[in-house]
Amino acid sequence: MIKVTIIGSGNVGFHLVNLFHNSTKINLNEWCSRSIDFDERVKVINKIENLSESDIYVICVSDKSITEVSDKIQFKNKLVVHTSGSTPYNSLNNKNRRGVFYPLQTFSKSQKLNYSEIPICIEAENNKDLETLKKLSQDLNCKHYETNFEERKTLHLAAIISNNFTNFLFGISKEIIDSKNLDFNILKPLINETVNKIHKLDPIKAQTGPARRNDVNIMKMHENMLKNEEIKSLYMVISKMIKEKYGN
């Protein structure tokens, strides 16, 4: 069995420990965390200097700490991967064989996930390690995609737009609804359906709404309703982009 060490206990590290622990085909050897002292499923160490030997070290730390953490791994010629969408593998110290294991998903510690639905973007310096990362993904029941740095960066950017930005719009909607003492739950079936649609229709073809059909009266009414100048301006910018895209 592949022996794996997870380094880091932020949102990604936290969920990868769950993911790796759930697999009967992987030996989750160790979890290195500065903030956690005990976990019943896996041996925990607090200091990276105390790492024991594993086949793969999975670094789950902020982008800017990846190099430093990889420098501190005292082993050589091991497979060391990071989990970042926006960092090249050569940010890792080259005393080890380097790769990337980027789970394209949004992680919150309080939110349970269907782990079989996490796409893993993998990359490795050499083919043998790429095969190992493929095997690792399969042992985790995850779909994997071989992606180079350019491709990974592109996916990460698209992920920001379709996850972070849409969540921000959900937040704006909630505030608008809260401001009139209405119930945000009324909107949830619509939000569900917005996403159901993308599984069947190309979102570009599925576009609807006042801007799509250039309904000037409705747009004007909405602009007048929005008292927050930044949100009003955002409403106008996106409406303009939709209008232009669809030739209105």
Place this chain on the structure above:
Amino acid sequence: MIKVTIIGSGNVGFHLVNLFHNSTKINLNEWCSRSIDFDERVKVINKIENLSESDIYVICVSDKSITEVSDKIQFKNKLVVHTSGSTPYNSLNNKNRRGVFYPLQTFSKSQKLNYSEIPICIEAENNKDLETLKKLSQDLNCKHYETNFEERKTLHLAAIISNNFTNFLFGISKEIIDSKNLDFNILKPLINETVNKIHKLDPIKAQTGPARRNDVNIMKMHENMLKNEEIKSLYMVISKMIKEKYGN
């Protein structure tokens, strides 16, 4: 049984015919459509002048045609409702009793819906008709919400933002992914999870991403990757709003 006539065969009319037809507790008497000649489930007429008598007339036409259509109904003292989120009930001709039956959902003819998950915003000039609209919603197995015009407009605005605008962002993401010959399917589990989260976490609290944590390097990299000036500008505007909201 309540006898209902649907007027209009756009996306809303099309789906309301399905919805009303599926209920065993409602008599779907007639469908008035200029463009459809025959439907095996319901009598179809092409001219509004030929309407037969029903208890309720549900007008599913564009906002700007609601008044004209309501004028043409030759009956008096019937319950006539429209299905618009942004139109007051007094746009309807007052020879009939007036109300609103606004299904807060996104409708595409090609997309099947879970009809039990459509919230219906109802409003009526008099209490007896309001009770009738409540009963109608229940007979359709739909949740109903009593909302006045101000509330309905607010919900409609929030719906535009969380449906039309997020779909537009999904479209931008898809174009970014297509431009590098990557597969949009890679992003779908993330998009699913973005929506799963709102059922458990307040979207305002669930916000993550480079702008939330003010990761200037990533944001700069993304701006450089975006060659379309409008999309780049949108990226910057939303990132700025997120940064400001979370005090960065």
